Amino acid sequence: MQYGICHLNIVPVRLEPTDTSEMVSQLLFGEHFKVLEKRKKWSRIRIAFDKYEGWIDNKQYLDLEEENYALLESSAEELSIDLVDFAVEPKTQALTPISLGAKLNFLEHLHLEFEGQRIVGLQPKENILKIAYLYLNAPYLWGGKTPFGIDCSGFTQMVYRLNGYQLYRDASQQAKQGEALSFIEESEPGDLAFFDNAEGDIIHVGIIMQDNYIIHAHGKVRIDRIDHSGIFNVDTNQYSHNLRVIKKVI
Structure with missing residues (x-):
């Protein structure tokens, strides 16, 4: 080898x-x-x-x-x-x-x-969002992992990695990690939310914030609202992603 x-x-x-x-x-x-x-x-x-x-x-x-x-x-x-x-x-x-x-x-x-x-090494869970903010407004780039271009799962992977935790590369792989939560009210800042398409495939992931907000890479790393239906884009006033599951990895 x-x-x-x-x-x-x-x-x-x-x-x-x-x-x-x-x-x-x-x-x-x-x-x-x-x-x-x-x-x-x-x-x-x-x-x-x-x-x-x-x-x-x-x-x-x-x-x-x-x-x-x-x-x-x-x-x-x-x-x-x-x-x-x-x-x-x-x-x-x-x-x-x-x-x-x-x-x-x-x-x-x-x-x-x-x-x-x-x-x-390992950082406290409250540090997850502090690191996530470092990527805010980074442009979306398929396959990217840096503030100069990043995709949704690259964003979550790097934020967790900088805090000492390991996530897989793709959203569909990350969705298999951690413990599933039944309700969004059970989540806390730093948990992961996954979203699917019409065929039921996991295609998107973001990081839960306080007060029903989420930070995720969609066009850029941005902050939007989240509820039981999914992500509500604050610029277009429309839902952009359908919520599938919330996972607690930490």
Whole structure:
């Protein structure tokens, strides 16, 4: 088995091994993964954090020794908490941009130094919304995981991850985690709300706030009303999503 680590800020993970293929997720700086298949220009990988699979450009990652992969697997994540910062190569003073949520555990092996703020380990549930607000107004981007472009499940995954909790990548996968609540009145800020389409498939997720509000990625990361029917868009005065279930993960 081969292993790799992302040494660049934001790398697209694609459905097929071509630059024109759909982006299904992203690798952030410092994320590690298994290489399932390596071709001349592309590698099919399985991301360590959420077991998500896709293709990345071979020029956009570095090989990683198995022992270092195991070390990263056993270490608590250290994540950047600033919207954007820089790691510095000491000899050349070259800067590598680092976005919110970048993983900082392996800096010394990448010959980089970082003096910015970081967050480590489990945080109290009330911190969920504090982190969620950092993504407010981030534009919607299918497959995105950063404040420069993010999708609904990327948003919930990253907010939980920055608080030390693991969610899967897609909304349909996240909906299988946690404990289902019978009524919206049982929920508390930080719980997850899932929404389905006419066929009954889970297609959207957001984070419950106080007083029947929800923060979610729809066009942008925004705040809307939520009730037993679903999300009521405060700009259009219409329901945008049909509520399926509320889950308590923490």
